[in-house]
Amino acid sequence: MSEKNFPLSSEKLRAFAEKHGTPFHIYDGIAIEDRAKSMLDAFSWSAGFINYFAVKALPNINILRLLYRAGFGADCSSLAELYLAKEAGIPSEKIMFSSNDTSDDEFREAIRMGVILNLDDESYIDDVLRLNGELPETISFRYNPGRDRTGNAIIGNPVEAKYGVTHAQLANCYKRAKELGVKRFFLHTMVASNELNEDYIVETARMLFSLVDEIYQETGIRISQLDLGGGIGIPYRPEDNGISFYSLSEKIRKLYEEMIDKKGLGPVRISFECGRAITGPFGYLVSKVQHVEHKYRDYIGLDACMADLMRPGMYGAYHHITVSGKEHAEANHVYDVTGSLCENNDKFAIQRALPEIERGDLLIIHDTGAHGHSMGFNYNGRLRHAEYMILEDGIYKIRRDESYEDYIRTMLKEPEKA
Numbered sequence: 041m042s043e044k045n046f047p048l049s050s051e052k053l054r055a056f057a058e059k060h061g062t063p064f065h066i067y068d069g070i071a072i073e074d075r076a077k078s079m080l081d082a083f084s085w086s087a088g089f090i091n092y093f094a095v096k097a098l099p100n101i102n103i104l105r106l107l108y109r110a111g112f113g114a115d116c117s118s119l120a121e122l123y124l125a126k127e128a129g130i131p132s133e134k135i136m137f138s139s140n141d142t143s144d145d146e147f148r149e150a151i152r153m154g155v156i157l158n159l160d161d162e163s164y165i166d167d168v169l170r171l172n173g174e175l176p177e178t179i180s181f182r183y184n185p186g187r188d189r190t191g192n193a194i195i196g197n198p199v200e201a202k203y204g205v206t207h208a209q210l211a212n213c214y215k216r217a218k219e220l221g222v223k224r225f226f227l228h229t230m231v232a233s234n235e236l237n238e239d240y241i242v243e244t245a246r247m248l249f250s251l252v253d254e255i256y257q258e259t260g261i262r263i264s265q266l267d268l269g270g271g272i273g274i275p276y277r278p279e280d281n282g283i284s285f286y287s288l289s290e291k292i293r294k295l296y297e298e299m300i301d302k303k304g305l306g307p308v309r310i311s312f313e314c315g316r317a318i319t320g321p322f323g324y325l326v327s328k329v330q331h332v333e334h335k336y337r338d339y340i341g342l343d344a345c346m347a348d349l350m351r352p353g354m355y356g357a358y359h360h361i362t363v364s365g366k367e368h369a370e371a372n373h374v375y376d377v378t379g380s381l382c383e384n385n386d387k388f389a390i391q392r393a394l395p396e397i398e399r400g401d402l403l404i405i406h407d408t409g410a411h412g413h414s415m416g417f418n419y420n421g422r423l424r425h426a427e428y429m430i431l432e433d434g435i436y437k438i439r440r441d442e443s444y445e446d447y448i449r450t451m452l453k454e455p456e457k458a
Contacts, residue, residue: 042275042282044406046324047071047430050365053326056435057402060426063327063344065413067098067438069106069429071322072409076110079318082285085293086310092136094270095121097315097410098323102429102438104128107318115270115313119146122153132156136267136313138182138228140203147171158182158228158267162209165216179217180226180267181205185247203230210251211258218261225261227251230269234276234316238283238291244268245292245310249299256305265309268292272317276358276407283317316410323409325349326364329401330380338375340397345379346386347422349408350415353385361389364402369395377403381420413439423447 047068048056057064076091083089092115093107099121104114105128113134114125125135132154139146140160144167150157151172158180159165168175184204205213214225227248232240245268252263275282292310300306327344351357361377363369371393379386388405397403416424423442428435 042278042280042321044278044360044362046362046364046404046406050367050402053364053402053404057326057328060428060437061441062402063325063342063348064426064428065348065408066324066326066428066430066435067103067319067409068322069103069431072103072319073106073110075318075322076107076112079285079312079314080111082289083292083310085289086296087307088309090134090309090311091318092134092267092311092313093318094313094315095124096414098319098412099124099414100427100438101128102436103319104130106429108134112318115315116155119149122150122155126153136180136228138230138313142167144171151176156180156226158226159213160203160205162205162213165213165220169220175217175220175222177222178224178226179222180228180265181210181213181217183207183210183227183229183248183251185229185231211255214255214259214261218259224264226265226267227255227263228267228269228313230271230313232269232271234273235271236273236275236280236283238288241268241272241283241288242291242295244271245295246299249295252300252305252308253303262305263308265311267311267313270312270314270316272312272314274316274320274407274410276360278360282321318410320407320410323407323412325405325408325412327403327405329397329399329403332397332399337391338373340375340377340394340403342377342379342388342403344388344405344425345381345422346383347379347381347416347419348425349388349405349412350417351411352388353383354415359388359408360406361392361394362404362406363395363397364404366395366401371395373397381422383419418447421447 090113092113094115108130114130115136116122117139135155136158137150137155138158148171160182182204248266272283300308327342330343331341333339346353373396374391374393377389426441427439429438
């Protein structure tokens, strides 16, 4: 079971909302930092262990800076994410560029910045050569196990996934890279998303440890770092149980001793690219009730909409909802909780049991610290809202509300001939 708490009292939240307006995302920076440090501590047996925080989960410079100070790096999938990581002060050797269908411009800039290239396809070797004349001294390859592994519901079947180098291609990728002057070799995979089965992550480690041995036997190349990807889930539902970093780490450590140490294949540094598992539980979307409507169903209309949190409308994801000040009231009413977009899937909850709700109530939508604000959009001209972060000495604004001027900034008021 997981408790769904909020870091501010209902009185403090009401005062804050009246002063700053709603809706907004707010993050518990204290809890995020503690979470990051616990992961680093759990895996401290692996010398140099690092988590490359998945920037896509929560792309805010202030969050990235907080996590870098705690000891994290950054996993980036686009130029904008690379720029954010650099602006947050993260050094190049702690930035992984894990892109797919990568453009020449992206490769050029990533090479110029000196970040670690995690190549998604064997043809990308030729792309880097064509653009740079040589490969960097460190190269990583993303592995797709195909039929050797099953994905989960979110990330899908590896055979159908567009990501990664196949098993048949992998050894040749490393051979070519070595022939072209690469000195340090990393191996990466990402086969699950929001996975709550600890053993699934352990089996991913087993698969990669086996590949370390196989690659060495076929090529003589020693892998110096394994990136087990992200995929560690969070308990979105109160009845779910989360994964313990310490329990997971101990199982992986035992496998490492058996499959790497005993075979003389080490040292191999362990790394992850977790985003959701670090920030997800510590973000909240706070929204005010604008309408209580009674039609064929009872509807709660919020001042937030799908533009603020896409996951429930996009694929039916569950996010827990509490009513500020009514946390212990009986959930004796059933509502659809909706936004104002002209789309019927603009719903945060469908037929959800909640306490009786009144106009002006503040609803807290939990676990929005990953893939929440970052997946926002401007359909219907809805503007994206502010982000705040709670620290020891107070609450800080880390992103302002969008304005109409922001929305039209790239529009030409008069057409220009192309």
